[in-house]
Amino acid sequence: MDIQIQGQLVQVLPLSSGVGKTSGKEWKKQEYVLETPDQFPRKIHFSVWGDRIDPSYQVGDQVTIWVDVESREFNGRWYTDVKAWRMERGLVAPQAPQMQPEATPASAPSFAAQQPTMPAQPATGWASNSDSGDDLPF
Structure with missing residues (x-):
């Protein structure tokens, strides 16, 4: 899932680098803190x-x-990583999420088909008994 976030950089942390234990390849990571312009x-x-x-x-x-x-578990604790794959200066117009439709089996329920509908007229009952002469709900 790709998420677009806008805001102001409030902290630039020191650059981290090292060599992978298993791969032997060099890596580097830059961390930031962004503050959103929300209320x-x-x-x-x-x-x-x-x-x-x-x-x-x-x-x-x-x-x-x-x-x-992405989140991962280590020794019974969960850790979440937020990794930026693109960063641009300025505020960019938000884009609608690009969701790919998933194939659903014929037996899977359709959520759109399960939307409740409201009756056009109120049901007969105590709320609509204004013409019955009494205001008792039964």
Whole structure:
């Protein structure tokens, strides 16, 4: 799932780098904290990996990021990563989510078919007994 988030960079953390234990390849990671422009602003910690790192981003920059969110379990605890795969300066017009329709088996229930419908006229009962002469609900 791709998520688009807009806001202002409020923190640029130090660049991390190292060598993978199993692969022996070098890696680098840049982490940022972004604050959303909502009525109740949220701070979001995210990372950019490898060649996608652009060292010219600074605190105060208005950015739009596209991220993948993934969680993993380690020793009974869950950790969530927010990894940006694209980052642009400025606020970009939001895009509608690009959801691919999934093939559903014929036996799978259709949620659209299960939408409740409201009757055009109120049901007969205590709320609509104004013409019965009494106001008792039974």
